[in-house]
Amino acid sequence: MRQHRTPRLLCTLLLVAAASISVVGAAPPTADKTVTPLGQVIPAPASVQAHGTPYRISTDTRIRVEDSSEVRKVGEYLADILRPSTGYRLPVTPSAHGQGGIQLRLGAKGLGAEGYRLDSGRSGITITAAEPAGLFYGVQTLRQLLPASVEEDSTQPGPWLVAGGTIEDSPRYAYRGVMLDVARHFFTVDQVKRFIDEMALYKVNELHLHLSDDQGWRIAIDSWPQLATYGGSTQVGGGQGGYYTKAQYKEIVRYASSRHLEVVPEIDMPGHTNAALASYPELNCDGVAPPLYTGTDVGFSSLCVSKDVTYDFADDVIRELAAITPGEYIHIGGDEAHSTPHADYLAFMERVQPIVAKYGKTVVGWHQLAGASPAPGALLQYWGLDGTDPAEKEQVAAAAQDGAGVILSPADRTYLDMKYDKDTPLGQDWAGFVEVQRAYDWDPGNYLAGVPGSAVKGVEAPLWSETLVTSADIDYMVFPRLPGVAELGWSPASTHDWDTYKVRLAAQAPRWDALGVGYYKSPQVPWTTE
DSSP: OOOOOTTTTHHHHHHHHHHTTTSTTBOOSOOOTTSOOTTOSSSOOSEEEEOSOOEEEOTTOOEEEOSOHHHHHHHHHHHHHHHHHHOOOOOEEEGGGOSSEEEEEEOOOSSTTTOEEEEEETTEEEEEESSHHHHHHHHHHHHHHSOGGGGOSSOOOOOEEEOSEEEEEOOSOSEEEEEEEOSSSOOOHHHHHHHHHHHHTTTOOEEEEEOEETTEEOBOOTTSTHHHHTTTSOOGGGOOOOOBOHHHHHHHHHHHHHTTOEEEEEEEESSSOHHHHHHOGGGSTTSOOOOOOOSOOOSOOOOOTTOHHHHHHHHHHHHHHHHTOOSSEEEEEOOOOTTSOHHHHHHHHHHHHHHHHHTTOEEEEEGGGGGSOOOTTOEEEEOOOTTSOHHHHHHHHHHHHTTOEEEEOOHHHHOTTBOSSTTOSSSBOTTOOOOHHHHHSOOGGGSSTTOOGGGEEEEEEEEOOTTOOSHHHHHHHHTTHHHHHHHHHHSOGGGOOHHHHHHHHHTTHHHHHHHTOOOOOOTTSOOOOO
16 A cells, blocks of 8 residues: 655755755755645644754754653654654664754743644754653654655655744644544454554544443453453454453553553443343343344443442443553443433432542543533533534533533544445445535534533544444545544644645645555545655
């Protein structure tokens, strides 16, 4: 799937190489088309000032880092990206040992925990931030300022020019998520890692893993072992399924953390629980386990709310999951509990939410949790449509006014498993068709009437996997919509403009080609061939 574009603009390469004889690591003023304008990145930066001459990464370039293991990790990450395509050594060295090159520094003020400043000019590039996460996001911007061929895994000719100027950038929202449904179809650790790398390029910082549903249970729980070994043995369509051991889950968490993503595990309750009910008869009110389920219907299963064993089960699962999840959140689902009487739903949530707090985590639930009494500090994930029952929207607004946070995931805007149009070979259409412009052209800040702007904590793009089996399936449904949702989460509202965004989006295509990411070539986007 990789496309090599080595022959282009060789004359320019020779000119730049000649210029470097007099000034190592720099380039003269140029209108070279291989220099990406500072603002042509996704998400759009908060502030861009173009000035000065480009910097040229050369054989002499070093990546200079502060004496900190976290900063060094960001430097090594950058080196690992640049070395294969440039063919340069790019040693990662202490910043005290010289000037110039690419420098990563802590100490920036006024940009928050995830903000960064990138300065580029003749003598080098400096990325400064208050925290390592900010340096990491600055590196993502640097990647996009380099030619797309920098993503190749074999040596390319360059030139490796970075436009001169300054970017100051920080996110609009603290929560910028993507959900991967591993319950309907199971995806391996390596597949999840690949997905994490794709998310990181666009400054996503939350990976919501949908770990349980009617069709499969995907995480080992020591105190209830059959959840994984039996409940995880199948998937939609009857395939063999699978589950993560605790060691494998920890590896996903570790890898996500190395890309400054937090894992948000979800155990959906009290509905969407057939895999658990099939694994343990005592979780059913009649004591009879149903058969495993491989279809795609929803709303037919429920834990037995009146049994004490149900809360022993919930406590054990949340306790074990919290122990291997260093992040802040545990998602308890709560949607489409059509088989749970409303009074039982209220009673269930009243007992389960305190368990999450008991183990030091914050509750996240689908927005139906607003119809109960959300725990203090809980986040409600709104997935309704433009035409959603007004009463549900009012419940969410009331809960938000009472202190609950809101994550916006409107299905007819952000659900990455929705078809693009009637001819899309994958996905579903119950929320309508979601083309690229529709996924981008809305404002989280004023989407839900009655929800205070301060209550909106961010956005999340869910990817349900009823029709998705391979990583290629994931790529096709995720790209090109994910970058738009990521930009809604990161960029200031003032940068929001479809006409300019679609041009920046088109310029991402060669990068996806270099990374081996297959994508939907939407007719709404003026795709580039270079």
